[in-house]
Amino acid sequence: MLKKISKIPFNGTPEQEEQLRAVIEECKSDKSLLMHVMQRAQHIYGYLPFEVQAMIADGMDIPLEKVYGVSTFYAQFALSPKGKYNISVCLGTACYVKGSQEILDKICEKLGIGPDECTKDGIFSIEACRCIGACGLAPVMMINEDVYGNLKPDQIDQILAKYTD
């Protein structure tokens, strides 16, 4: 899977680093917990920049190329920061046959960015995701934790208007 790698400079805080160090300390005895550590790191930082991957590699005593290999293999790991509101439009089969591509196109057009991109003001990012298991409500999208089902393209403006700041 091809991933977009961010050019935005890393700006982690000492608090974040402290949290990550604690996670690594807790898990470093079991190398099979690498993915678990990366998931928690992503939770702390919002994404996995090289600097964070290097910290994990050092802390877990695992080669950086392996950490990088894992981070690029799985869809969940983001190498670019996401917007404050991350929109995931489901392109699973049930949603696709009910027109979710049109929903995605409409949102991209409205925000002027493509999938896996973030708006300049950092408010919105878009991604196309695989099945969120709400096929009965197809087509479905999620904005952060909120799920919107039975979507029609003309509802998009109204829904996005709820997320302004």
Next chain:
Amino acid sequence: MAEQKTTAIKPLNKMNFYKKQQRLALRNCGVIDPESIDEYIAVDGYQALAKALTGLKPEDVIQIIKDSGLRGRGGGGFPTGLKWDFTARNSADQKYVVCNADEGDPGAFMDRSVLEGDPHCIVEAMALCGYATGATEGYIYVRAEYPVAVKRLEIAIAQAKEYGFLGKNIFESGFDFDLHIRLGAGAFVCGEETALMTSIEGNRGEPRPRPPYPAVKGLFGKPTTENNVETFANVPQIILKGAGFFAAMGTEKSKGTKVFALGGKINNTGLVEIPMGTTLREIIEEIGGGIPGGKKFKAAQTGGPSGGCIPVSLIDTPIDYDNLTAIGCMMGSGGLIVMDEDNCMVDIAKFFLDFTVDESCGKCSPCRIGTKRMQEMLEKIIEGKATMQDLEKLEELAHYIKENSLCGLGQTAPNPVLATMKFFKDEYIAHVVEKRCPSAQCKSLLRYVIDPEKCIGCTLCARVCPVDAITGEPKKLHVIDQEKCIKCGACMAACKRVQAISRI
């Protein structure tokens, strides 16, 4: 009013959606509180584990599962009892049980439902499997996209430990069993058993060649039994009620029930659990309540990106593992997506191929390169640039990939293309020869035209066209320049009131 209300609500077994269903794997979902172990115990929970640990030998447990005829519900349909037996026969200092809850098929959500609605049943079944195969540790590999399922599993495991159903010396039998949860990170290939195990070990989830099979060398190099959530969900009932109870349901070679995730162009969507051997017609017309908007049924897609499609001519096929394989389809995990006349089958085939190209792990070249080449050929077809020779090449390549890929993902990736080519060859030919998409779905092949009879010259369409492809004076007929048109559909949307623009 009051009388009307009481007659309006029918009991579950009288409702068309439930009438033909037989809930076994889903029996407790929505019935008990999934976060309460006491409610699970109240519906005979952990009784099967007690029965096995206090009265049955491990080989007896395996024999019951074998006799029941239970087969893997994850898609492959391998006999579960046999799988357990293989692991049991290999002696090692440590063995594992793995539950595959990495439900990757886009359009299937039965595992999610079981994990969220009845997590204790999975805990109990894994302990039973551990006892039967001699494993003392288990891992549940769950999709990170299912946070509620993860939370409820954590609660269930903690409660089971507190009650002594997990841990040391369970039911004073000397049997120890412990469970761990591992989260997936969104890789479809991790649904393949060897890839899933490499992922639990903390690596890139790439499959490895078999043999050695997991029963010999699985997780951390130790003998391992891996089953899908729905398979496990059936186990406690079989042990408790006996093999005969389960074997009485279903067809000759496919016993019990199967849960399908009914979705797409159908009135009643949702999880449907039916005895094996139910026909597709019963599922669509009776349970699903038919197709919305009076549209015609075209095909049902089963097995997700690894499966095929069942066309209207085969709608009366009784659904079980072997019948589906015989028509070039696959049970898969149970996604059942209904498509109507508006869906283009070439587009659907390409949709699945886009998926497999994206999800191919890249380890073996037939899958990595082959699926990409197939995707390019399909793009050519959809754009109207292909020749009949391309169709032949596509089919040949599809067979090559099936035969030469390393794991299940590659071996089944061409299935959606082969199945649609088999049943909807005419649609492929229409794209290639007539340069036309019969369902008016493929953007490059369709045209927007203005009906001269209907156009009132309101200029609305010309004003919304982003590329100025529409010309015409006010109150006179407007025309779309097909060379300039980018097929965005804005004009058709703008002409909502008069409806003079159509897509052909």
